[in-house]
Amino acid sequence: MNSVVAAAVSTSAVQAASASPAVVKEKAQHTVRKPYPNYKIIVLNDDFNTFQHVAETLVKYIPHMTPDQAWKLTNQVHYEGQAIVWVGPLEQAELYHSQLIRAGLTMAPLEPA
Numbered sequence: 001m002n003s004v005v006a007a008a009v010s011t012s013a014v015q016a017a018s019a020s021p022a023v024v025k026e027k028a029q030h031t032v033r034k035p036y037p038n039y040k041i042i043v044l045n046d047d048f049n050t051f052q053h054v055a056e057t058l059v060k061y062i063p064h065m066t067p068d069q070a071w072k073l074t075n076q077v078h079y080e081g082q083a084i085v086w087v088g089p090l091e092q093a094e095l096y097h098s099q100l101i102r103a104g105l106t107m108a109p110l111e112p113a
Contacts, residue, residue, distance in 0.1 A: 039093040041086040041100070042108035045077050049105060061099040062086050087113045 041062075043054065051074050058070040062085055076083035086096055093110055101107050 036089050038087050038113040039090050039110045040084045040113045041093055041097050042082050043077050043085050044106040044108055045081045046106040054105060057100060057103045057105055058085055061096055061103065082108065
């Protein structure tokens with residue numbers, strides 16, 4: 001009876017081996033790079049910050065902001081109610097946003113650009 005069991009085991013092993021595919025196709029490895037999303041910093045108009053304070057604060061905390069750009073944005077905040085003052089990666093946006101809040105500017109929440 002042991003020889004019958006051994007024959008059955010070897011037959012099933014042969015069938016299992018022949019059922020496996022002869023050629024294995026490898027998947028092509030493609031790396032898809034996705035850029036980090038940008039966020040925008042929006043300054044809102046209010047009744048207590050002066051033009052001078054808003055412009056000076058933008059120059060102080062927003063990298064590469066010139067006084068001329070700051071004054072244009074300050075006027076946009078005043079006449080249109082808001083202005084996007086910077087767009088970039090989230091971590092930097094969080095830093096600049098919190099600095100502008102600490103300086104007393106009225107800010108919209110960060111939002112994706």
